[in-house]
Amino acid sequence: MLGFSFDQTKCNGCKACQIACKDKHDLPVGVTWRRVAEYSGGTWQEDEDTAVPNVFAYYTSMACNHCENPICVQVCPTTAMTVRDDGTVYVDDEKCVGCRYCEWACPYSAPQFNADTGHMTKCDLCADYREQGQDPACVAACPSRALGWGEIEDLRKEHGTNSSVEPLPDPSITRPNLVIIPHRDAQKSGQGTGAIANPKEI
Amino acid sequence: MQTHELPMILFTVLSQMSVGAFLALGVVQTLAVSRYSSTTIDRLADPALLAIGPTLVAGFLASMFHMNDVTNTINVLRHWNSSYLSREIIVGMAFAGLGFVFTVMQWRRMGSPGLRRALALVTAAVGVLLVWVQSMVYYSLVTVPAWNTWATPLRFFATTVLLGSLAVGVAFAWNIVRAERAAPQEDEEASAEQDGPADTGGAPAAESRPARGGGLAMLVRPAALTTSERESATELTRTSLRVVSAVATTVALVIVVSLPLYLAGLAQEGSRAALASGETFDGVFFIMRMGLLVVGAVVLSLVTFRLAADRHSTSSRLTLLVSVALVVCFVSEIMGRSIFYESMIRIGM
Numbered sequence A: 001m002l003g004f005s006f007d008q009t010k011c012n013g014c015k016a017c018q019i020a021c022k023d024k025h026d027l028p029v030g031v032t033w034r035r036v037a038e039y040s041g042g043t044w045q046e047d048e049d050t051a052v053p054n055v056f057a058y059y060t061s062m063a064c065n066h067c068e069n070p071i072c073v074q075v076c077p078t079t080a081m082t083v084r085d086d087g088t089v090y091v092d093d094e095k096c097v098g099c100r101y102c103e104w105a106c107p108y109s110a111p112q113f114n115a116d117t118g119h120m121t122k123c124d125l126c127a128d129y130r131e132q133g134q135d136p137a138c139v140a141a142c143p144s145r146a147l148g149w150g151e152i153e154d155l156r157k158e159h160g161t162n163s164s165v166e167p168l169p170d171p172s173i174t175r176p177n178l179v180i181i182p183h184r185d186a187q188k189s190g191q192g193t194g195a196i197a198n199p200k201e202i
Numbered sequence B: 001m002q003t004h005e006l007p008m009i010l011f012t013v014l015s016q017m018s019v020g021a022f023l024a025l026g027v028v029q030t031l032a033v034s035r036y037s038s039t040t041i042d043r044l045a046d047p048a049l050l051a052i053g054p055t056l057v058a059g060f061l062a063s064m065f066h067m068n069d070v071t072n073t074i075n076v077l078r079h080w081n082s083s084y085l086s087r088e089i090i091v092g093m094a095f096a097g098l099g100f101v102f103t104v105m106q107w108r109r110m111g112s113p114g115l116r117r118a119l120a121l122v123t124a125a126v127g128v129l130l131v132w133v134q135s136m137v138y139y140s141l142v143t144v145p146a147w148n149t150w151a152t153p154l155r156f157f158a159t160t161v162l163l164g165s166l167a168v169g170v171a172f173a174w175n176i177v178r179a180e181r182a183a184p185q186e187d188e189e190a191s192a193e194q195d196g197p198a199d200t201g202g203a204p205a206a207e208s209r210p211a212r213g214g215g216l217a218m219l220v221r222p223a224a225l226t227t228s229e230r231e232s233a234t235e236l237t238r239t240s241l242r243v244v245s246a247v248a249t250t251v252a253l254v255i256v257v258s259l260p261l262y263l264a265g266l267a268q269e270g271s272r273a274a275l276a277s278g279e280t281f282d283g284v285f286f287i288m289r290m291g292l293l294v295v296g297a298v299v300l301s302l303v304t305f306r307l308a309a310d311r312h313s314t315s316s317r318l319t320l321l322v323s324v325a326l327v328v329c330f331v332s333e334i335m336g337r338s339i340f341y342e343s344m345i346r347i348g349m
Helices: A016-024 A071-075 A101-105 A127-131 A137-141 A152-159 B006-032 B038-064 B070-077 B084-107 B113-139 B151-181 B188-194 B227-269 B272-278 B283-309 B315-342
Strands: A002-007 A035-047 A050-062 A081-083 A089-091 A112-114 A119-121 A147-151 A178-181
Touching: A002 A050, A002 A152, A016 A035, A016 A137, A071 A081, A071 A101, A089 A119, A137 A147, A147 A152, A152 A178, B006 B038, B006 B084, B006 B113, B006 B151, B006 B227, B006 B315, B038 B084, B038 B151, B038 B227, B070 B084, B084 B113, B113 B151, B151 B227, B151 B315, B227 B272, B227 B283, B227 B315, B283 B315
Parallel strands: A002 A178
Antiparallel strands: A002 A147, A035 A050, A081 A089, A112 A119
């Protein structure tokens, strides 16, 4: 089963992955398969007459995680949302009615609606690039080498099994094929004290 | 007002109203049979029954606008073994189909009364299943805390009972007004024949025949009632209106009481999404929704309840009252459903 790895300690939030994806798939305005969330928060301590700030911010680049338990596939009424043999989740244009139910369900905002076609669209882990032996566009574009992809077992062996990091949802819900190398200030899913600073970009 | 989800708002509210009206008619048929002749009951119930179909069809038409590529519509049935959305459409079509067959049979008096009753029971059960499955479409989204709660089925069934019973009340009341307006034709013989003891009501011999002239004449010429038939129908209508008003008030109270419990549940869940969803149940629009509910389902219904017991009140006044109550409750429910969709905030990012 294929998946992504993402190293929060390396990402500087440049969004080259987002733009590479948009360019590669020629996505219209409003459709952004890969997005970079800025999660930030903080507090301060009073030290006698001084307020000492204690703030944090980190980035998370997110596309489809080609989940093991894909809620989008479960809820799709048409079976247009399907899992390929390699574990990637894709939308069959011949079947999709554009009801957007998968959009309601996915906690990673992976399925996105294309108003031009009336169908849902999503990351297919650059199936055509992979066939030609290339890396997915986002992975190839990352200047700090924060993104990786491959067999999820290999990625987990190399980077561990964590994917429970804010602002991501509890991974037990959809079991994403995703490995996160957490930022030093990363907070566990569901126990965050921060907020997404760029919600309109997500 | 959430205009983006208007197709879904109309579809869910209209289909729930249809199921509710069908159920309410079933309750009237069951409870009234011991005191009223089947002629009287059918004369009131049949026109109401005929109005359910178009309401349901209007709901389904609205739902078509939810899809962005209708050319693939038939595919929505494919995933019945996993998706509640597929199940919703399948059960919805089953309810529409059974309801259509039952309506035609009842209208044309086809088949034995027993067969029709059995079919009505199956249709009613499928109707309840439809509302349940419809609520599961939203409840089953574990990623949406605002919907993944007991309040979702409760709300859907509340809409079903509230609008369904009020709609039947309005249909009965209109029927009586039309019957009264038409010149009363004394027909002692028919009167004696039709106003027989109620216990023969279910027997084939005393079974109500199709309206004179048959078919739509029943709707076009409601005056084909004798004086005693009309009096009996008026009495049944007034009793029904009292029950309908009491039911409406009860449902409104359930909605009002469930709200703080629901909001407390969201606060307890505590996720960002849950807390943000809770905030949508606030503001002028929300207050108007609750206000209209209280006006329609409590104030107007209580007046209807009192007036229906008052022998001096006119049928036209009662009709006006219950009609306004239905319209106000319908608007309130549409607004409430709009807020329901607006509260959709997902966990994660």
